[in-house]
Amino acid sequence: MSTEAVKWAMDHAPMPRTEKGKPDTTARHVLQVLGEHAAPDGSNAHPSVLRIQYRTGYDRTTVQRALRRLEKAGLIAKDGMREGRTRWQLAMDRTRPESDWADLEREEDEFRAAAAERKRRSRSKGVTHAESVTVTDSKGVTVTDAESVTADVTDGTPSRHALKVRSSRTERRPNHQQPSVNQLHKDSSSPPAQTERGSSDQAGQYLDAFGAFWLVYPKKKAREEAKKAWIAAIGRGAEPQHIVDAATGYAKERAGEDPKFTKYPATWLNKGCYDDEPEPAGPHLRAVSGDGYQPWTNPEDQSAYYEGL
The missing domain is CATH 1.20.5 (Single alpha-helices involved in coiled-coils or other helix-helix interfaces)
Incomplete structure (x- = not known):
């Protein structure tokens, strides 16, 4: 295995694109497997389709289609046969802009x-500005405007006429301790119908489950934007428990990876990434000595990885 080819496939190779112009993550994953089996100059990569299936988890048809897309994009080229398997040459001279x-x-x-x-x-x-107030006097005088009174107050004695102005803004809910993941089953019930008090209480209920999401998400940045995106996601019909489970899986995928490529929580929520299929496990490398690396091996049967290399 060549660390140069793997690094090229993971970081420097141009991103393959689908017909709709979106990143072709399936083809890029297959390219990374080819990099694991290539020489430092990108030549002599000849893993079998079965080996690529084992490393990626894709079915045979998906692997073959991804190879054709990579070849069409000019990232790989056929370079003969080796023991009945196609031998590929990686275009390591091409780099990502x-x-x-x-x-x-x-x-x-x-x-x-x-x-x-x-x-x-x-x-x-x-x-908003309050246009009507109520006078709490024994005669029950009602003031409908700051400059218009519908009745006269005849009491000459000093009085304590308290004008109680009803605030047009709903009082904010008190802060609550962030719930644990186990409490989400109770907090993730369907959103209640709108009432006259507006959506503030409803938003507060959604935020009760937000704490569990924040605890498991791998990148804790821009918390206020994440809250807005959380409420919007729930409003679109997403279940809080489903979002938290997806965030937990995403945290496992990003473990050990460069944090600068981890999405901000608000970005992850707004783009609906909680409904994405989990990314298959990528290449796992571990340092042994100096600047060398060895591939991940099966702890129960290490020959399972090297078979067919």
Whole structure:
């Protein structure tokens, strides 16, 4: 196995694209397996289709289609046969443009700016001016406007006429201790119908389960934006328990990976990543000595990995 070919396949190779222009993650995973079996210059990669199935978890048809897409994209090329298996040459001279990372950063900045603007608009809509107040006097005088009174107060003695102005904003719910994951079954019931008090109480109920999501998510950044995205996801019909389970799986996928490629929680929620299929396990490497690496081996039967190499 060549660490140079693996690093190229994982970080530097151009991202394959589907017909709709989206990242072809299936083909990229297959490319990483080819990198594990290639020489340092990208040549002599000849794992069997069965070996690629074993490493990726894809079925035979999916693997074959991914190989054809990689070949069409110019990332691999046939280089003869080896023991009845196709031998591939990796196009390691092709590298991913630096604009890919810049585009991701720009999208993240635009998302944050849009979230801040939505938050500002939401706050401005929540501030209203009260046009009517009630006078708590023994004669029951009602004031319908700050400058219009429908009755006269004839009591000449000093009085304590308290004008109780009803706030137009719903009082915020008190802070609660973040619930554990086991409490989500009680908190993840279907959202209640809207009432006259508006959606503030409903949003507060959703946030009771947000704490469990925040505990398991691998990247704790922009908590307020994540809360907004959490409420929006629940409003679209997502179940809190399902989101937390998906976040737990995502945390396992990102374990040991470069954290800068981990999605922000708000981005993950807004894009509906909780409904994505789990990513198959990628190549696992462990350092042995110096700057060398060895592939992951089956702890029960190590020959299962090296068979057919």
